[in-house]
Amino acid sequence: MSTSNLITQEVVTGGQTAGVLEGPSEGYWKQSWTRLRRDRFGMTFAVILAVLGALSLAAPAISALVTHYDPNSQDLTDIFGRASTAHWLGTDELGRDTLTRLVWGGRISLGVALLSVTLFITIGTTVGMFAGYYRGIIDEILMRAVDMLLAIPPIFLFILVSSLLPIPIGLDPGHPWFIIRHNPISLAVVIASVSWGWVARLVRNEVLSLRDRDFVLAAHSLGASDWRLMFRHLLPNVLPVIIVAASLGVGQIVLVEAGLDFIGVGIQPPDASWGDMLTNAQREDFLYHSPLLVILPGAAILLSVLSANMLGNAMRDAFDPRSANR
């Protein structure tokens, strides 16, 4: 067993004697994985999330082989169709196949969430790490900035940021047909730029509680640089918290993205995420024609967010060695 494992073990059990060690040479990560695998409830949601992800990834294949529709191909002779053998989940107001659009929508919804979470975890962890490690004035400045960021209601901040987006690319947004246009990548960047605050706070508190531990002192006295201390020694110990935050973050971002689509500052038609499909369904009198158009995309969002949240909770339990006793 390597020393780093020993250190990790000691830290995560909060200095208590780890009476729950299963085998003499099982590391912390392996133990956590074992605990997670035993959690049937949590694993069920992990599988659901994986299936949703796989379906979205396979969207082009599903389009070509299973449904035989393009997500944007219209059929005006068959609008607001009910579920049938030709269209398993019905059609929308332009006769587009709902199932096809759902799997393509998942690509955008989950893709934006994944990219955005990667970005904001990176920003949040870096800021939190610096604040917690250097403490003092740096901590004060960074955390007050986070306080300010978190005080602005996010939707308003999104509206502000989104309304500005066309200007730096040199477009005159005053043009009558111009609307706030996002592609999935710019949308993910905008969401991430507004959402990293709570991760920074979380990581900072965690680092603050770790940085006076003996293993940090030991590494420091061996001449480890600040950089090495932060990213080789502290980061692995903060990682469990970050992983849980990432899982919960995926759920949160899917919701945020849907909300932005709904108010019209998200992805623009004809491309559609689940949020767009929902938004579309409430236009004019579509609700009267086909309740399916409202129910299905919402259910897809619910299922993925619920799974991400439950998986996050399951991982939190699995990472906590004390939960093994329960």
Next chain:
Amino acid sequence: MLIRYVARRVASSIPVAFGVTLITFLLLHAVAGSFVPGLTLNPDMTPQDVERIRHNLGLDQPLPVQYFIWITGLLHGDFGHSLIDGTSVTSEILARLPNTLELVSTSILLALLIAVPLGSAGALRVGSLLDRVITLMSVAGISMPSFWIGLLLILVLSIWLHSIGYGGLPSSGAQSPIGGGDPLDRLAHLAMPATVLTFYYVAIWSRFTRSSMLEALSQEYVKTARAKGLRERRVVFIHALRNAIVPLVTLVGLELPGLFSGAALVEVVFGWPGVGNLALQKAFEYDFTTVLGITTFVSIFVVMGNLVADVLLAILDPRVKYKT
């Protein structure tokens, strides 16, 4: 002691409020620069005209000067003027604010009235069917887009109910009561948006009450109360619950930004004439100064809300005053 605590808390809120104005202002002006929407689209406009308009709007001044002018106005309650038609942003906000506050406060109140009994019931019967149902509902509640719940409500309460001949609830078109609207009609309009927001916060706060109550029930003073032979009802409601719900005050305060965000979405679903709806409408008109004014106003409002929550907590829980 309380006064000193309040003073300290107020003092620490001021930099945050200032920082918020700095963030929103810089965000807007660093990106937008001297941009005025629609200006370059008019072919009759000479470059001199464009310069004159920018000068009149103060956009040719250096950024710090612009910020100084803006913040001075802010301190006098002037949140700027529209880039499009020059109307006062403050008056626009004040016209819409009562509607948003009506929606938000109704939802907070209803959510607390429902969440506290639900959460306590769960904590008193851990693992029971009731407890499981409450837990499941609260996890599902935070996993649904609020506007989806809104749409489902419209589907059932407006469309379906109407189609079977029961009238149904109105899904949009709320009028301001100041404009002489009928209070009963107002209530009918409020019902669905408030339900949506309430549902979400019941989900969060009932879970919180549950764990907070579980913690309180395991405390020594509860044991003492039981040992003294007090009736269980008194132990639970007077000794445990009172301590369990105090932290909720902070939580409600911390949720304020989320509440205003959520309210903005719900306002859009139901055409509720609130501040969020206004901001969105102005964003689509590229009326940057108005969007900036609204965002800043709502943020400062939230900072003050947090302050009130903290002071309230200090009054309810004397221990707070002595910490930090």
